[in-house]
Amino acid sequence: MFSQRAQFVTDQNALTVAVTARRDAGLPVLDLTASNPTRADLALPQSAIRAALQAGLDGAYEPDPLGLLSARQAVAAHVAQLQRRGQTGFATVPPAQILLTSSTSEAYALLLTLLCDAGDRVLVPQPSYPLFEFLGQLHDVRMDPWPSQYADGWHIDMAALTAAITPQTRAILAVSPNNPTGAVLTWGELDLLAALCREHDLALIVDEVFADTLRQPLGDGVATVAGHDGCLTFALGGLSKTCLLPHAKLAWTLVSGPPEPVADALQRLETMADTYLCAATPIQRALPGLLDLAPMIQTVLRERLQGNLRFLQHEVRGTALDVLPVAGGWSAVLRLPQPPDDRDWALYLLETAGVLTQPGWFFDLHGDGWLVLSLLVVPETFRAGVRALVAAVA
Ligand SMILES: Cc1ncc(COP(=O)(O)O)c(C=O)c1O
Incomplete structure (x- = not known):
């Protein structure tokens, strides 16, 4: 009855399954993927x-x-x-x-x-x-x-x-x-x-x-x-x-x-x-x-993005993690070393540290070791999540 155009893969990926299970079990999740500006607790006019x-x-x-x-x-x-x-x-x-x-x-x-x-x-x-x-x-x-x-x-x-x-x-x-x-x-x-x-x-x-x-x-x-x-x-x-x-x-x-x-x-x-x-x-x-x-709104946004980015850059200094330069946008891309047992870093970090990140493959960033973090995340959560992430990678 339905067109090929409307034929979608509806399987959930392993990360989505894992985060749902974690939340259902009442376990905390430090969400470093949040990018909904209406839930970012920004001091907008x-x-x-x-x-x-x-x-x-x-x-x-x-x-x-x-x-x-x-x-x-x-x-x-x-x-x-x-x-x-x-x-x-x-x-x-x-x-x-x-x-x-x-x-x-x-x-x-x-x-x-x-x-x-x-x-x-x-x-x-x-x-x-x-x-x-x-x-x-x-x-x-x-x-x-x-x-x-x-x-x-x-x-x-x-x-x-x-x-x-x-x-x-x-x-x-x-x-x-x-x-x-x-x-x-x-x-x-x-x-x-x-x-x-x-x-x-x-x-x-x-x-x-x-x-x-x-x-x-x-x-x-x-x-x-x-x-x-x-x-x-x-x-x-x-x-x-x-x-x-x-x-x-x-x-x-x-x-x-x-x-x-x-x-x-x-x-x-x-x-x-x-x-x-x-x-x-x-x-x-x-x-x-x-x-x-817009200029007023963008000023508030810029403070959030740059504050989180500065914190991230500070926390990864001297570690095996690398933050790529950010010229614009709401995200930071992290390069990580080879994950333990060749596991997916995002899944590993969720299971071991309760930190939710976006794996590079969501964005067709090929090869191992890419993670994407939202810089829009509320600073307290961002800081706690980044600290937990850096500790887990170390
Ligand atoms: C690059 C890019 N273009 C477009 C959109 C969607 O914008 P709109 O809400 O206007 O559809 C997004 C949403 O995240 C985006 O990242």
Whole structure:
């Protein structure tokens, strides 16, 4: 009765089984994976956020497939700040080239529909967060990995990326800053990706949901590809990471590139968006007020992320653990020695120390010894968890 598209593997992995058993048995779990900002006990300007959300409730329903003009203008202004901070030199993206959706995941769905027929392929970064496989399956699109390797920084394996392009490939997707590595696209990499896109008639999609967390100085990192005109380019962002409001459900896609494909893409996206009218009106109305609060919210967030990172770096000093440099994003990647008896480190740490971490393989970080920690975790839990982790590894 059901489609192949909706055929999912529902088995739980060993780590999920173990953590459920531990919690069921009433044993404590020091959770270093928590990344829900609404449960992170952050000192956010709650009453101002509430007032902005409340203001969104006024007014009539005025559907616009791309999203309310006032909301798209606010996105354009927010991204223009990113462009200025990063000195990208790209032209600001006008509201007419911005599409609002209820999430970045939904933006991906529209972009896959725009660009791909069944059986087509999209290149996705590896390591990266595990949503792409599902998005591909739901659209009958094959997601082919393009790898990055760590060697004193993350580097795109350009030879592997080029070799992975097939006649069915329709787009190259990048996540910058990457989740979980925090790696940021460099200007040299952007030029190479754009050249490949031009040569093979591909679109470039860059997920920039963590762009507000980029650390200064940026060096040769690209703060945002919004306005990039070297090829048809889609830059994605949203409220879930910019204002720590995943439940507000609003995201934006900025379209830029050579005028002809941009106009064509927008006209098609408008019809697709008109079919769903994805984004709720109250949240679109609230968006200008919420984005005004973004700098304040990001300041609170930055203190949490940097405080936890400093503690982690301090605790691992002189041990066999290594914290990779973090250029942006909400995570830290740890490199560990060979685990005892070749066991999975995450499982070992849960069973021996009650510490829950994310194993590297969740994010396609291949090879032994990778763990990912959320830097959003409440500091007391983070400190206790890191101390227990370091002691268990020692
Ligand atoms: C890189 C990246 N993109 C997109 C998302 C999802 O964002 P949204 O809530 O807008 O769907 C996440 C969520 O963690 C993410 O890590």
